[in-house]
Amino acid sequence: MTRLHENTTAQFLVNGELSPPMQVQSGIRQGCPLAPLLFIIAVEFLTLAIQQDRQLQGLVVLGRRQVNQHRFSAFVDDSTVFLSKSGHLPHVLMLVREFGRISGLRVQPAKSQYIFLNKAIDKSVWCGIPVLRKGETVPYLGYEVGFGDLSKINWEKRLRALQRRMGTAERAATTIRDRVDLLNVIVLPAILFTAKMFPPSPAVLTQLVNMQKQFLWRRQLKDDPSRHKFSPSLIFTPKKAGGLGLIAIPVAIQAQRVKTTMLWLLERQDIYHDAWRSWMGLSGDEPAVTPDQQRSEVAHDYGPADENKYN
Structure with missing residues (x-):
């Protein structure tokens, strides 16, 4: 690690002007992945x-x-x-x-929070650390955690953040294709991040879809009901097939649920995982069939002459 930072330099960008290179004598340069x-x-x-x-x-x-x-x-x-x-x-x-x-x-105690699981305890400070009171939340890894309707609180926060983000992007998105890219690359990942922990209610999902339509066709940040200006089948068709390639928010959320559920079932090591494997007929100790074994079985059933069909 010492060799990685030998003779390293840094420059400062001020008002568009770069300073001369300066030797880094201690610490690690900002943005260094190390x-x-x-x-x-x-x-x-x-x-x-x-x-x-x-x-x-x-x-x-x-x-x-x-x-x-x-x-x-x-x-x-x-x-x-x-x-x-x-x-x-x-x-x-x-x-x-x-x-x-x-x-x-x-x-730093001021930046820490103590959360009692017993809601009957009424304390404001515990061991010098502020206690999260009833009805309060605190941000943790991008989510609001604490007491109250966490789904409502997190989605209200997400919608406000999306409106700010889309307001900034609206100035640069001058074409329909630009706005499709922004919706797919910037807006959708933020929605899926919140939806992974807090599935949206029907009202929130409708609001998200309306925001997507308003931004796509009118460059507006409203959530009023709107319609697509031409066939949705063409809008959501991939670009390689001649469509706009817009990703439908409800479909993306449902796909994430299915993926999360399958990973939970495949990786979870407890009695529920065993019950699921038994129900699926996977409770035996037979080793998994490899692709080479599958090709061998196909060749055995159909003969050597047909083996190339399945390679």
């Missing part, structure tokens, strides 16, 4: 310390053959500790302080 990897490697020691501490009791998660305790999850620098007893928090903070003494990492 930065998050180094952070993850360093924080892994804190993760192991919390996960392996026998004094801490996490949330019980039923596995296929054993009961597991989930204590810690992290995505780069966004971390969450799961405790079954609030009295264990001081011990967690002690581990974090000890890790910070060695690594220099410091937890």
Whole structure:
């Protein structure tokens, strides 16, 4: 890693003018992909310390053959500790302080939130960390988590963000094809991100479809009812087949649900996974048939002369 950063330089862009190259003597250049990897490697020691501490009791998660305790999850620098007893928090903070003494990492209580699973507890601060009150939410990994109607709260936030994003893109999208690309590349992934955790209600889905139509044909950010100006079959036909290639929002959401369900069924290792395999007739211990074995069976059934048909 030292060799990767030998003789590295950086320049500053100010009012369109580049500064002379400057030698980087400490730290990592902004945007370097090595930065998050180094952070993850360093924080892994804190993760192991919390996960392996026998004094801490996490949330019980039923596995296929054993009961597991989930204590810690992290995505780069966004971390969450799961405790079954609030009295264990001081011990967690002690581990974090000890890790910070060695690594220099410091937890900022003002940017942290403590969420009691027992809603009857009425506290504003716990061990120096603000407590999330009833009716409040906090952003975490792109979602609002906390108390209240989380589906409604997250979709209201998503719709506001989409209107701001589409308002900025509207100036650059001067043609129908430009707006199709923006809807497919920018708008749809944001919708699917929220829909993965919070399936939209029929009213929200109608609102999303209307916004798509208004932006496509009128360059407007309204969600009033609208119609396509020509056959929807041509609008949603792929570009290679002569259509516009617009992706239908309801179809994309449903496809994501099917994909998520199949991955859950195939990867989940518990009694529900076993029941599903039994129902599908996959409960035996027979090894999976490889493509080479399939071709061999086809050649055996149809003869050597027909084998090339199936290669």
